[in-house]
Amino acid sequence: MAETRHPAEGDAAPDFTLPTDGGGTVTLSSLKGSPVVVYFYPKDDTSGCTKEAIAFTENKAAFDAAGATIIGISPDSAAKHDKFKAKYDLAIQLAADEEKSAAEAYGVWVEKSMYGKKYMGVERSTFLVGPDGTVAKAWRKVKVPGHAEEVLGAVQAL
Secondary structure, eight states, X not given: OOOOOOOOTTSBOOOXXXXXXXXXXXXXXXXXXXXXXXXEOSOTXXXXXXXXXXXXXXXXXXXXXXXXXXXXXXXXXXHHHHHHHHHHTOOSEEEEOTTOHHHHHTTOEEEEEETTEEEEEEOOEEEXXXXXXXXXXXXXXXXXXXXHHHHHHHXXXX
16 A cells, blocks of 8 residues: 655645535635644544544634634535534534545545554544645644644644
């Protein structure tokens, strides 16, 4: 299997246009000029993913104050995202990457293993895209506790 390549810090962030919760779409390049937090997570309504989405929601006012947009991306459908947002009162935009094209472009669609079984899935990762459209910072294999706050600090330091 070929080595998956993440965009490195300083690389142009791969562009994407994806459907979002609420029936919209989001195009990364249309947000150029301000920082964008693009975070990939495996699945709506699982414990780690829920904690991460809640943490980003709790810090959303501070991200807004720093001029940053937050986009959470998973392979779930936009309809699933709507339910997930409603259930936890999430205030962040969730994009549906059902074809996994964005996950592949960012190198986060990887082979994983659980209980000895190998399967393909999303590696929890976050990319801070600077106002110039390049990757300012990348976090891979993210551990949820404290992560949203760490990302916020990086946004504020831009």
